[in-house]
Amino acid sequence: MDTVEMMEVPPVAKQATAEKRQRRERGSINPDDIIKGAFELAEQVGIDNLSMPLLGKHLGVGVTSIYWYFRKKDDLLNAMTDRALRQYAFATPYVEAKDWRETLANHARTMRNTFNGNPILCDLILIRSALSPRAAKVGVKEVEKAISSLVEAGLSPEDAFDTYSAMSVHVRGSVVLQRLREKNLAGEDGHGDIDDTMAFDPETAPLLAAVTQQGHHLSASDDRNFEFGLDCILENAARLIEQNKKPARKAPARKR
Known part of the structure; x- marks a missing residue:
């Protein structure tokens, strides 16, 4: 860790920095990232409560970035099921x-x-x-x-x-x-x-x-x-x- 990271930062500045760091650049996310993030979020809220806006917040992207690859929640759940079934079958x-x-x-x-x-x-x-x-x-x-x-x-x-x-x-x-x-x-x-x-x-x-x-x-x-x-x-x-x-x-x- 360098000297700059060790300096004390005001709370408001810390929050702004964290939000900026969490926010992804446009086009920097792909379907694998979305599916992985969906599994992570589902572990916290469950499949029933999983939503595209919540997932966008979890991934630090706008919800439109998710809709670019998955037009609706069912499409995302189908992709998650594909991955889960492959892992289950091999196990x-x-x-x-x-x-x-x-x-x-x-x-x-x-x-x-x-x-x-x-x-x-x-x-x-x-x-x-x-x-x-x-x-x-x-x-x-x-x-x-x-x-x-x-x-x-x-x-x-x-x-x-x-x-x-x-x-x-x-x-x-x-x-x-x-x-x-x-x-x-x-x-x-x-x-x-x-x-x-x-x-x-x-x-x-x-x-x-x-x-x-x-x-x-x-x-x-x-x-x-x-x-x-x-x-x-x-x-x-x-x-x-x-x-x-x-x-x-x-x-x-x-x-x-």
Whole structure:
């Protein structure tokens, strides 16, 4: 740091200098800068509250500089979703045929943990669910690899598709329920779900009262519910693979 920077500057002058330094020159911003800044801002205010004027202020540019590349908020969110999906796809482990059960379970758990750990990713890919053709193509390639591995493991193409689809729906449903619960709790009413707002009467619902008192949840998306559902999907797939291994019975020879 040189001598000039160490000199005391009046507060008003400091503010003016900071604003001048933060303000970018016209034409000095590009789409990558805007998308990166949008992710930074979304971490602070959320996807729902992200706006072009707020983003312009965050980046230190006029809002027209953003509209030059992204005509509306949906266009910007589509670009953010493209980037998020590519990063997510590369971070998700592959499903391997030789140990399909372990790798599919690991695939599901990693997918769930990734979304639960990144609300912005969840809002963009799962809740918003508006993928550009390019982003959708990236997702299709990853699903094709996983289903191909399940076919190699012994499932029919139809059963492999249904197994992966069931796993994917189970993961996404679990994550979205958890995310919506968080949003509801953060709202003005502060209500999460049925497990947060009521207790079961032992006289009218003795089974529900007894089980929920042990820590089970009826509608909340917790680890216990997730693992139970995942195990059911894996067990069904294992049963189908075993069935496919059994040799087909030969039809009895016709009598002449």
